Amino acid sequence: MRSRYIPLLMTFVVFVALYLIAYSRFSSFGSMRVVGNLLRDNAYWGIAAIGMTFVIISGGIDLSVGSVIAFTGVFCALMIGRNGWDPLATFAVILTIGTLFGATMGFFIHYFKIPAFIVTLSGLFLARGMAYVLSTDSIRIDHPFYKQISDLVYVFPDRGRFTFAAGMFLLILIVGIFLAHFTRFGRNVYALGGNSDAALLLGVPVGRTTILVYALSSFLTVLAGIVLSLSKQSGDSTIAVGLELDVIAAVVIGGTLLTGGVGYVIGTFIAVMTLGTIQTYLTLDGSLTPWWIKIVIGILLFSFVALQKLLSSRKRVQSAKEQLATAPLPS
């Protein structure tokens, strides 16, 4: 077992253990109904978390996630619900706006050497402010397309529902894994997070990769906003406040190092499903308020960071030992 897979394995073990606990208490966890709902309910922020995984692997951070989701929701509601735009055209416009927004943040991070924390914090305020400027009301979307999408469901024999949102989540998951491991862009992201100075000397297009990473994150965040808009059939500028923190927590619990260079898209997916499972359990149980989820996130987050710290310091001791034992000379 390679030590680089240990955090991922831990994530998986925690998920399986929690799921089994939930199943032993509520047998409905064995049904496609719960599985389908888990995928549906967590799709929107799971999609954003996949984008965030790339950002954190590259050694950065994106705090604008919650605001961008709110802005997307308000924009769609306003254009489709009030101005009668075609939904698909609206999505194309908002995805373009979002991608440019992310690319601009990446541009400032790379060319002006401003910390990502500051740039994306500005992005957070900007996007939230824009959402409020567009509308402070909750706007309903009443459009046949939205009805069609919500009817687009595969029903399992046990009446479990595989929705459009769930499908989108899984699609983005597969695309994310492919991007991360099988394209030069993906490998450049890992290189950038592993050692950005070395990446530059090794010929990695550092500027382009940084811009693309934030563009990708914002693109996926807007997509998350669209998915949320489709399920809520409304737009509200007050939603998803602080969501970026849940997203970052999921990425870290999924085994991605906050310092960059190491991480897996699938780990983020498992972490999102883990948190979703806890949420569902708390809701079904009813004796505890669902806000306990925050406490659990805190505990999990801390445990995972502590574990990573432990692993990396153990590895340093090990490699120092290996260096002491001199390898034989080539003859």
Place this chain on the structure above:
Amino acid sequence: MNTSGQETKPLLEVKGLSKVFPSTVALSEVDFTLYPGDVHVLVGENGAGKSTLIKLITGVHHKDGGVILLEGKPIEPRSPRHAQELGISTVYQEVNLIPTMSVAENIFLGRQPMRFGMINMRAINQQAKQLLRGFGLDIDVTRNLSSYSVAIQQIIAIVRGVDLSAKVLILDEPTSSLDRHEVERLFSVIRSLKQRGIGIILITHFLDQVFEIADRITVLRNGHKVGEHRLAELTKVQLITEMLGKELTAALDNKQVTAREDGASTKPFLEVRGFARHGMIEPFNLVIRQGEIVGLAGLLGSGRTEIAHLIFGIDQNDQGEAFVKGEQVNLSSPRKAIQYGFGLCPEDRKVEGIIGELSVRENIILALQARMGWFNYLSRQKQDELATQMIEALHIVTPDAEKPVKELSGGNQQKVILARWLVSNPEFLILDEPTRGIDVGAHAEIIQIIKRLAQEGKAMMIISSELAEIVDYSDRVVVLRDRKKLGELEGNEINESTIMQAIAAN
């Protein structure tokens, strides 16, 4: 082996290369020629211009004069990446690869073989394995780079560089953190590169290694080329005198042994036996007596600073034992060393010494306050008193004690650091290059202060690249080369020539 360079055409030729920085001429009309299959070693002390020359060739800096010819054609490298495209690869001391990625991925980053629009990981692993085998390295290429030793990482970096069709390979102090076996391994790789006709520029501080691997040696000093030699033509003493810019004269300006001896006690303050740390310094014994000044002499990278760091607990010894006033002690951290009465003025005062934003007073009381504990607060009155006292005693030129230290001249900053340790009244002071980068007047003053402190009974250990200075104040001189203590000179044995000969001794 292709050492009969004259008949073959030069691979890389540099003529009249100059570089001027705002305050200094870093490189002045330097000529340098590299033949294919040759190992050309660049040597020189701090500020000699080695790294400037390399940075001009690799496009990190841009030249102010002269020409660079690669295979007879003039080139203008714009960036390290551009230089690499032209066929000039560089491997630095601190390996510039991605520690969190696999060995194979590091070798093929940015040029991965693709299949069906996807990265072909199998091909990457196979090709990397084959490539490394060609250099006698049979390792698991799917493991992370960071799981291998620095020596292996360096070989991997070289292999990557060479595989990018390098004609010229620059190795910038590749052996600094390697042990003897690892150096052997690296050298065997270098020898196989020679056979492929690659020209190698090697920067190293290790004289023995120079004589082991070099075909040709260029000596730089203060931005000028002072000599170019075929290895066979050169002796170690010659090389050292050229590097230091001194003449070997028979017993001139011998140290005058004065009545200083009376003041010096013979009681050892510190004694270390068989002190060593793997990869840093080989085992050495050292005694430092109260009221005695011990100078550490050697070239850059000879292990002088390493000894200071080991004794002060910045790095921990993995062998040997230490005694302070006859009692065995454990020098495992600077905190402990300070408790035993040690003080250290580090080499690079900008990085390790002063805190520029703080005032002269605050900088002076820093170590004392740390030693007393932060809850045992020094009264402001006491602080002012100490600061004023030190400003007077050391002639620190500052309008008042509240001036931020960064606004003082280099010499006065150095005095502030000295003052910091003096107020905490250490029994043993280590000074690492106390006179570097300060003007002549301050230079003389600091040397006076050093001598006075010894007369007051403090044990002193001083590292300096200025041989004349070491000869001036040392009661004893410890001679180092290639991370090894070679011996000691005492009393009237001490002069510049004996020191240089001792450094060169076999």
